Amino acid sequence: MSQQAELEAWLAVSEAHRLAYERAMSVWGGLDRFSGISFPAREAASCYRQQQRRRRFRFRVAVAGTAVVCLVLAAITVVWMPGAAAIYTTAQGERRAIVLSDGSTVELNTATELRVRFSDRGRDLSIIRGEAFFAVVHDAARPFRVAAGNGEIRDLGTQFDVRVEAGRVEVAVMEGEVEVAAPGRSGVRVVAGRGLAYSPAGQTTAPGERRLEAVSAWRDGRAVFDQVSLDDVLREIGRYHPVEWEFSEPSLKRLKLTGSFDVDNLPLFLAALQAALPVTAARVDAGHIRLSRAGTNGR
Secondary structure, three states: OOHHHHHHHHHOOOHHHHHHHHHHHHHHHHHHHHOOOOOOHHHHHHHHHHHHHOOOOOOOOOHHHHHHHHHHHHHOEEOOOOOOEEEEEOOOOOOEEEEOOOOOEEEEOOOOEEEEEEOOOOEEEEEEEEEEEEEOOOOOOOOEEEEEOOEEEEEOOOEEEEEEEOOEEEEEEEEOEEEEEOOOOOOEEEEOOEEEEEOOOOOEOOOEEOOHHHHOHHHHOEEEEEEEEHHHHHHHHOOOOOOEEEEOOHHHHHOEEEEEEEOOOHHHHHHHHHHHOOEEEEEEEOOEEEEEEOOOOOO
């Protein structure tokens, strides 16, 4: 029997086999975005393999298989134990991917803290700060809930983004549907292509359309702006770098910027900014950059 025939026979055994295969393929497909990115976990994976060789039970892996294992361990962190509580964080400018024990995946943006606790009754996560993208494997018997800013987002089988900043929570749905319960308010359903925001006091915006390519651009290391004020643009770029911005005159803050920019490469962003707007950017010191109108002396 050929390998393809064996696979098809195994898939036909039960629905559980088919779902397990689809989850594995989903995780595998999601690894493309990590191509070319350096991950500290790669060194940890190498050390782990060396330790395994010294243990009683040894595994022989083909060279090609070893390369695949290295890539997987370098790109993702796997939460293995149902019921175990864990805290995951990213430093400023860092992004991280997590595969949960149920097959769901989470991507963390810069300066994010996420807490995860699974049990037989449900899957509960909390975003303390930052931003995360969730691709959830639906399980009606174990609801998937994300607490954020004293509110809660409940998955109804979907992919969605949650951002927490200064207590304000922004939710955008890429696929499927979620139910969002702001503090002191009943749940509101939000479908794909739409999103809403709520404050710590429970003030909620009505669900509205979202530019999903702009919302999720951070997953590819980008920031997308459409007629956004320079003040807000620099605040967004500042999420990824330990820098503070200064303006030679307040009117510069109101300049509008449109485009897609690399958030990881600050010098490249500054070069693009100066090409797009009549401004000059100059470093005051290691932690401060001053924006001046082009053609002036910067005072």
